[in-house]
Structure formats: structure tokens, C-alpha cells
Amino acid sequence: MTVFNLRAPSLIPPCLALTAVLAVWCSPTPLLADEPPLVLADAHASQPQPTSETPLVVDSRGRAGGRLVVPLAAEPRTLNPLLATDRPSYTVVRRLHASLVRIDGLSHRTVPALAVSWQVLDGGRRLRLHLRRGVRFSDGEPFDADDVLFTFQVYLDPAVASPNRDLLIVADQPVAIEKIDSHLVDLVFAAPYAVGERLLDGLAILPQHRLRQAYADGTLGQHWGLDSAAEEVVGLGPFRFAGYFPGERLELERNPHYWKTDLEAQPLPYLDRLTFLLVANPETRLLRFERGELHLLEGLSSESFQRLEGSRQRSSLDLRDLGPGLSYSFLFFNLNPLPQGPETGENLAAIAAKQPWFENRLFRQAVSAAIDRDSIIRLVYRGKATAIGSHVTSGNKLWINERLPIPQRSVGNARQLLRRAGFSWRADGTLQDDKQQAVRFTLVTSSSNQQRLDMATIVQRDLAEIGIDLRVVPLEFRALIERLTHSFEYEASLLALGGGDIDPNGSLNVWQSSGGNHLWHLGQKQPATPWEAEIDALLREQLVTVDMARRKVLYDRLQTIVAEQLPFIFLVSPNTLVGARREVGNFAPSILGHPTLWNVDRLYLRVKD
Amino acid sequence: MTHAGHPSAAESITKAPRDHRLWWAAGCLLSLYGLVLLAPFLAPYGAEEQDRTLPYAPPMALHFHHPDHGWQLRPMIYPLRPVAGTYDQYEEDRRRPLELSFWIRREDGRRRLLGTSSQGDSSRGDSSPSRVHLLGTDGFGRDIFSRLLFAGRTSLLTGLLAALLSLSLGTLVGALAGYVGGWVDALLMRGCELLTALPWLYLLLAVRAFLPLDVDPEFALAGTLALIACLGWAAPARLIRGAVASLRQRDFVRAAAGFGASHAALLGRHILPHASGLIVIQLWLAVPRYILAEVTLSFLGLGLVEPYGSLGTLLADGLRQQAFLAHPWLLSPAVALILVVLSYHQMASVHEQRARPIAH
Numbered sequence A: 001m002t003v004f005n006l007r008a009p010s011l012i013p014p015c016l017a018l019t020a021v022l023a024v025w026c027s028p029t030p031l032l033a034d035e036p037p038l039v040l041a042d043a044h045a046s047q048p049q050p051t052s053e054t055p056l057v058v059d060s061r062g063r064a065g066g067r068l069v070v071p072l073a074a075e076p077r078t079l080n081p082l083l084a085t086d087r088p089s090y091t092v093v094r095r096l097h098a099s100l101v102r103i104d105g106l107s108h109r110t111v112p113a114l115a116v117s118w119q120v121l122d123g124g125r126r127l128r129l130h131l132r133r134g135v136r137f138s139d140g141e142p143f144d145a146d147d148v149l150f151t152f153q154v155y156l157d158p159a160v161a162s163p164n165r166d167l168l169i170v171a172d173q174p175v176a177i178e179k180i181d182s183h184l185v186d187l188v189f190a191a192p193y194a195v196g197e198r199l200l201d202g203l204a205i206l207p208q209h210r211l212r213q214a215y216a217d218g219t220l221g222q223h224w225g226l227d228s229a230a231e232e233v234v235g236l237g238p239f240r241f242a243g244y245f246p247g248e249r250l251e252l253e254r255n256p257h258y259w260k261t262d263l264e265a266q267p268l269p270y271l272d273r274l275t276f277l278l279v280a281n282p283e284t285r286l287l288r289f290e291r292g293e294l295h296l297l298e299g300l301s302s303e304s305f306q307r308l309e310g311s312r313q314r315s316s317l318d319l320r321d322l323g324p325g326l327s328y329s330f331l332f333f334n335l336n337p338l339p340q341g342p343e344t345g346e347n348l349a350a351i352a353a354k355q356p357w358f359e360n361r362l363f364r365q366a367v368s369a370a371i372d373r374d375s376i377i378r379l380v381y382r383g384k385a386t387a388i389g390s391h392v393t394s395g396n397k398l399w400i401n402e403r404l405p406i407p408q409r410s411v412g413n414a415r416q417l418l419r420r421a422g423f424s425w426r427a428d429g430t431l432q433d434d435k436q437q438a439v440r441f442t443l444v445t446s447s448s449n450q451q452r453l454d455m456a457t458i459v460q461r462d463l464a465e466i467g468i469d470l471r472v473v474p475l476e477f478r479a480l481i482e483r484l485t486h487s488f489e490y491e492a493s494l495l496a497l498g499g500g501d502i503d504p505n506g507s508l509n510v511w512q513s514s515g516g517n518h519l520w521h522l523g524q525k526q527p528a529t530p531w532e533a534e535i536d537a538l539l540r541e542q543l544v545t546v547d548m549a550r551r552k553v554l555y556d557r558l559q560t561i562v563a564e565q566l567p568f569i570f571l572v573s574p575n576t577l578v579g580a581r582r583e584v585g586n587f588a589p590s591i592l593g594h595p596t597l598w599n600v601d602r603l604y605l606r607v608k609d
Numbered sequence B: 001m002t003h004a005g006h007p008s009a010a011e012s013i014t015k016a017p018r019d020h021r022l023w024w025a026a027g028c029l030l031s032l033y034g035l036v037l038l039a040p041f042l043a044p045y046g047a048e049e050q051d052r053t054l055p056y057a058p059p060m061a062l063h064f065h066h067p068d069h070g071w072q073l074r075p076m077i078y079p080l081r082p083v084a085g086t087y088d089q090y091e092e093d094r095r096r097p098l099e100l101s102f103w104i105r106r107e108d109g110r111r112r113l114l115g116t117s118s119q120g121d122s123s124r125g126d127s128s129p130s131r132v133h134l135l136g137t138d139g140f141g142r143d144i145f146s147r148l149l150f151a152g153r154t155s156l157l158t159g160l161l162a163a164l165l166s167l168s169l170g171t172l173v174g175a176l177a178g179y180v181g182g183w184v185d186a187l188l189m190r191g192c193e194l195l196t197a198l199p200w201l202y203l204l205l206a207v208r209a210f211l212p213l214d215v216d217p218e219f220a221l222a223g224t225l226a227l228i229a230c231l232g233w234a235a236p237a238r239l240i241r242g243a244v245a246s247l248r249q250r251d252f253v254r255a256a257a258g259f260g261a262s263h264a265a266l267l268g269r270h271i272l273p274h275a276s277g278l279i280v281i282q283l284w285l286a287v288p289r290y291i292l293a294e295v296t297l298s299f300l301g302l303g304l305v306e307p308y309g310s311l312g313t314l315l316a317d318g319l320r321q322q323a324f325l326a327h328p329w330l331l332s333p334a335v336a337l338i339l340v341v342l343s344y345h346q347m348a349s350v351h352e353q354r355a356r357p358i359a360h
Helices: A014-020 A087-096 A145-156 A163-168 A196-200 A208-217 A282-290 A302-309 A346-359 A361-370 A373-380 A411-420 A450-464 A477-487 A504-511 A530-543 A548-565 B009-014 B020-037 B144-180 B182-197 B200-210 B217-232 B234-248 B251-258 B263-299 B311-318 B328-354
Strands: A002-004 A056-059 A067-072 A101-103 A110-112 A115-121 A126-131 A176-181 A184-188 A239-245 A249-254 A260-262 A273-278 A317-324 A327-333 A385-387 A440-446 A469-475 A492-499 A568-570 A572-581 B063-066 B070-077 B080-082 B090-092 B098-105 B111-116
Touching: A067 A087, A067 A282, A087 A239, A087 A249, A087 A273, A101 A196, A110 A115, A110 A196, A115 A196, A126 A145, A126 A196, A145 A163, A145 A176, A145 A184, A145 A208, A282 A302, A302 A317, A302 A572, A317 A385, A327 A450, A346 A361, A361 A411, A361 A450, A361 A548, A361 A568, A373 A385, A373 A450, A373 A572, A440 A450, A440 A477, A450 A469, A450 A492, A469 A477, A477 A492, A504 A530, A504 A548, A530 A548, B020 B144, B020 B328, B144 B182, B144 B217, B144 B234, B144 B263, B144 B311, B144 B328, B182 B234, B200 B217, B217 B234, B217 B263, B234 B263, B251 B263, B263 B311, B263 B328, B311 B328
Parallel strands: A056 A260, A067 A273, A440 A469, A440 A492
Antiparallel strands: A002 A492, A101 A110, A115 A126, A126 A184, A176 A184, A239 A249, A249 A273, A317 A572, A327 A492, A327 A568, A327 A572, A385 A572, B063 B070, B070 B098, B080 B090, B098 B111
């Protein structure tokens, strides 16, 4: 699942925003020497397996107590996991609730959570989950299979309209759930499902005893707002709701019934309180972090990161460059079939006249070859980005096709490709097509994203060198999305997408010809080109292939096609940059999901407040 | 002087040549307009030329002491080289003093005022150390001095044009309303009030959204400014209307009317010359206002867009990335803008003092 990756979270369409935060991943960054490596006890590993009666033992040490203060860029809308679509809500909700299975930030693999272990049965059609015993909700009530059944029932109910519902539809059929006993449930898929237990990460298990009545009354959507009483909001996460102070902060307190302990049998989480301070302005966040008023900071721009590196406070900051994340920026052309005929507006007719250029693969390849990605990395990201040749960034170590070359700038090669495609140059250096039409087009991008505007400026200059007159048009984000997805009044665009999951299925809606984010040509009933048909077939096959090695072969092939056909001209993947105060122990940031809070149950403060 | 105690606009300036403020302001404005009009010749580089090896280079210091030849009149620079391991830190390469040349010929055959003898011109790769950046460079290695000249040309000229347009309209409407009076006056003045009440920024946003994407940026800017001018005539029109209505009742105007002067003659020969002081003051005040309007629009991304510069786009660039601390030279457009606005206001202030009799 993939989304528009915007710097300003408020501009993300809510339905897309959810997917941005659905995953929790991590890159293997070196830990501080005095910190033990964080490895979750894995039910599949050879070490002694915890029995299902015991809490989950985490390979971690820390010091209990203290209050961790982290920023929140905007006010959360809800504490209800069924409806949390905006990033701030999701950030808070994930600390209040737990899922059956989690994806580990370090290994990128699934690890046990409320499910102690699981088995794939029936050729991938059935997933048997053994639930952890002795687990209690934050109000002290026990958790069992009925809660899981209730959770799935609620998520799948169209009347509830949870945005998570789509995740639980496999082969056009909702996932069925069967209770075997009080701590054993089966998930039944309509077809073998390669993603398997990964889909359970991020699916908050709900307390049946609290919500059953509201569900029956049809009032579930109104439950667990920010004005709820603290004791009303009940979950299985490491923290529980303690209060909301509008416009100022949101307080969480330690969940005394949390089901994890560390190696010394000390119950997790270590922290007594977790405070989300509402700080909308990135500059203010930076200053408050520098002054020690915030413990953690994520989503740093390269300028801010550089400034912190040179700060007088440097010795008390733990700054980490996690390398390329999963998001990537790209340029693409409008290949949507535009209405022809007398009623077509002037604008669309002018765009349609240029589409033969854009449809020419050699033209797209020439544009790609003309772009100086190294300059983008150096000038826009100050070295903190990586050039990419496909949508799978080097942050996604499990799935990247390493045989694909990273495109290098070559004006000579670009000119050769254009010549082969039938273009020529006028005496003044302007590129023209076979009808002596000068090659000139506009590129729309978001006016609120300075980095993208800067990239566009570089691309503009690069294309001028091969005789293309590119005009950059910054648009307000909503107006931009309207043009890209509805009116199709654009010629080219520069955008970024952020992968929600490293799994190929995460990008299904981009690459499948009928996908909602198949931006260059939306709403295809049949694949428009043979290579799009091949991609569809590859995606269909990998979806039901349980063998990981075979899936990798299929996905490698998909990446190769994409890199050759270039429906997206891939530019760079920016690094994930985060920081923490030195007193935060067990700080192990991740490139996925919430970069700094994904392991909040193990974070501790070396010095108490 | 047409009548005792009522200086015309031209008279009010020429009759008191010893006011230093006036000459200071006029000199400043003339030099600034001269500088920007000569931008293609004065600017060492094109506004869009990038030297990607020198992002955020600080202003280069001019040296007059050659390591080998001692003191000299011809200025020299030391090329900058990046400090290893940094992104935007530079040091002077003291081993390579480069003398500045004037009146040099560039690759495109045009002459430029300034450069070094081994002029390099590349937007990438070529680490030509001989580029001269008197006011430093921006994030793409574009010369700020050159950009400032070209951007100033856009901003200063469009501001002046918009002000002239707006004042012409304002004078026409104000004179008509003040002279004719009655229902025409009421109608025109209610129209003015309506225009004054319009939230022009939203109106501009709406108009800009209707323009097709592939519109020339210059055209978009001209259109937008024409729109501001069309909306901006209301305030001066009200003032001029008041002055005209008052002048119409004066004895010399009545006398002229009594002698059979036509309406056009009354307005053109007797009334407007007396209101000209007011009109000129309005002009001095309107130009900086429209320059600032253009800057605001560009700052908000509604006017010119990259790579075309105006003082607004340059300023927007300077106000991000903690420029105050790290790259203060990016704020040089602000200095230029302050200078322009102050000069215009000084002109208005001087003129206001001279034209004061008209207020009696």
C-alpha cells in the first residue's frame, strides 16, 4: 500500500494517510556501544520458547520510571483505532493498543505479540494463531479468542466503515475467522495468501467487554474521542490514556497490565508516562528538542539534521541517519487517455498533442538519462539521499533487485535515445519532434514541498541541456491531486510515494493496472500495454505464492520491467533522519512506521525527570 | 505656478532644488532603476545559470594586495573551494589569486561588465574556480548578484507599471466623481467601497487557478499585476475625488466657468493641475505598494516561479533553511527592497511637504 508522501501531514488525504503509518520497520543501524542489541524473543527461533502462559520476555534492560516527552505535529482526531486515519491519531493509537503479530523494526520479519505462534495450513489458505494466555486489558479484564473474533467482526462490518477493512479483503472475499478454543483461532482466506500473518500488524485488538454494547447500538464511531474519560479507553498496548489538554498536550500513562517483561523480569514499559506535546511548527520542534524539552524527534530535514550536528548541544544528542527509507520521488508523464473530439477543452487537447512523446519509451529513457541525480542528492538533500533505479529502495533489503543499475547522468546517451525516437534539434538547440514541434511541457508539483520544488528546478536545468523547455508549475496539494486523479489536466508531475510495507503487496495499488495509485494511467479496465499486462500477471502470481524465493524472482522481474519502461522516472530516496536526547535508553530508530516510537515499550530514561 | 500658493507637481519639485532628501531619494531611485535596466550587461552571469559545485557560497571578498605584486588598484579574488567533508563551507584558495577583468566577452558573444579572465561557464561538473560571486550564491550555485539585478528589473518595473495603471484609473474615476457629483459621484464611490472591501488575495488565488498551466510566467505576472492595479485604483480615486470636489468650488474655477470654459477645460486646465501634487504623492506611495504586492505574490508562489526571479522569489529563498544564521547573504534582496521602498517614501514625503498648500 502506498501513499503520497507529503511533508505537511495535514495535507495528506485521510484515506491515504492511514497507509503511510501502517507499517513498523527498522533499518539495521549500529547501536550505541553501551546498549545491548535489541532482539525480541522469537517463537520461531532456536532459543527457549516462552510458554503461552508467560508474558513475552524481551531481550532488553532498562530503568523504570520517568516521563518521555515527544512532539506531535497536529492534534489527533480520535483515539479509536477503527477510525484513526490521520498520522497523529495513529501515532497515539499504536501506543494504546496491540496487535496479534508485529513486524519487527530490526529484522523486518514478523514476531509474536498477542499471538504466541502461528502455523500456515491448507497451502496458505488458513492461518492458525495460538493466543497468549494470561494477558489482560488495561482495565484488568482478561483477553481471549472472543476479543479477536469481535475485533474482526467489527473491522469487517461495512457499517463501521473502518479504513482498515480493505486490508482484510483477500481475493475479493473478507477474511473468515474461526474460534477453535479460548486461545486458538483460525483465519481462513479465500485463496492462498502470500502475505500471511503480516497483515495482522497494526490491527488493534479491541476489548469486547467494553465495546460490544456500543457496536450493537451502532455508536462505535462515536466512542473513544479525545474527550473520553481516561478509564473509558481500554487497550492492550504499553500505555493507556491519561488525559488530553486541547491545543497543548496528550498524556499517556503506563499500562500496569502490559504483557511484556524484560530479561530481569521487570515489567514493561519502563516509562511511567508518555507525553505528546502539540508542536505544529517544525522549526519550533527543532528548537525545543535542542533545548531539551523534547526527548525524541523524527522526520528531520537534511538542513535541520546538519544544524543539529553543528549545534552546541551536539554532545547531548543522539542523531541517527538511518539511510534510505521506503519513500521515493519520481517524475511521471500523463499517459491517461484524454477525451477526443470537439468538446474536449483546449487544455486537454494541447496535452493530448504532446502525449505521443510521453508514450515513447525512448523519450522517457532519455529524460531519465538527462537527470543529474547526484546533484539532487547533494543540493537538495545535502548528501542524505540515495539515487534509485526502481521503486524498491535500498532500505528494503529483503525485496530490492540488486542487479538493476542506478541510472547515471549521460547527456550523450540521452541525445542518442532522442535521435532514435525521431527527435532532432533546431539551430538554437531546441529539441523538436518529427513534426518540427518544439518539445516543451509543464511539470506540476506541490507548492508546499520545498524539496520537490528544488528537485524540479534541477530537472528543469538538466532538461534544458537536451533542448527541452520544461516549465515548473507549483500547485496547492489538493489542486494538484485533483489534476492528477480527476481532471488529468497536467503533462508531467513530480511526486513522492512512501511504501507502507516492504512486502510487494504494499505497492499493489501502484503497479496493478487497475490500482488506485497507478498514477500515469488511472482507471484501466484492461492493461493498456503488454508490459502492464505482464506486471498484472506477476502481481497475481506472487499474491498466491507462499514460497518466498519464488516470490522474490517474480518481484525482481517486476522491478526490471518498471526500470526499463519507466512509467515513473525514479529520482532519489531520502534518508530517514531522527534524533534523541542521550538520556533516552534503548533508542533504536526504524525506517518504518513511527521511526522513534515503534519500540516505546523498551525505551527508558537514564536520568529521571 | 498657475495661481498663487498652489504649486503644480513639476513646480513643487523644481522650485526647491536644495532639499538634500529629495536628491538623495531621486538619486537612489535613478541608480537602482539604472542598475536593473542594465542587468544583462552588469550581471556577471545569467539569472538561471547554476554552478552546482558552489551551493551557498558566501560573498567573495575583493582583494587589492597581490601576493607577488603587492598593492594594486585592480581588484582580485581568491576562488573558493569547499572545505573537505562539508556541504556548504568554503575557504579561499590563496594560491590562485585571480584578477577581475572588466568589459569581457562571454561565450555567447555578449559583453559583460565583470568577470575573471579565465571565465568558466558551466552549470555542473566543471569546477571552474574563476566565477565571481560578489553577493554569494544560492542553493543551486546561482549568482545572487546577477539574480538580484534580473529580479529587481522584474519587480521594480512591474511595480511602476501597475502603479501608473492604477493611478490613471483612479484619477479618471476620482475626477469624474468629484466633478460631476450627484448620482454619478454616489455610484462611483459605492463602487470604490465595494472594491476596497474585496479580499484581493483570495480573488487573485481564484484568478490564478483559472489560468492554464502553460502560461508564460511573465504573462501570468503581468495579468496578476494588472488585476491588482484594477483593484487598487479605489483608494486614490476617493482622495482625488475629494480634492476635485473641493477645487470645483474654488473661486478661480467658478470664474473660469463663468467665462464659458468647457467642462474638459475646467478639469484639464484648472482643476487637475492643482490636484497633481496629490496625484504624484499617490504615485510615490503606490509604486512601493505594488512592488511589495508583487513580492508578496511571488513569496506565496503566485507570481513568478523558478527559475524566473523576482525580489519576492529571492526573498522566499532567503527566508527558509535558517538563512539568518547560515546564509545571511540570501537576504540581500530584503536590503534592496528596503532601499527602494524608503526612496519612494522619501519622495512622497518631500513632495507632500511641497504640495501642502493644496490641502488648504
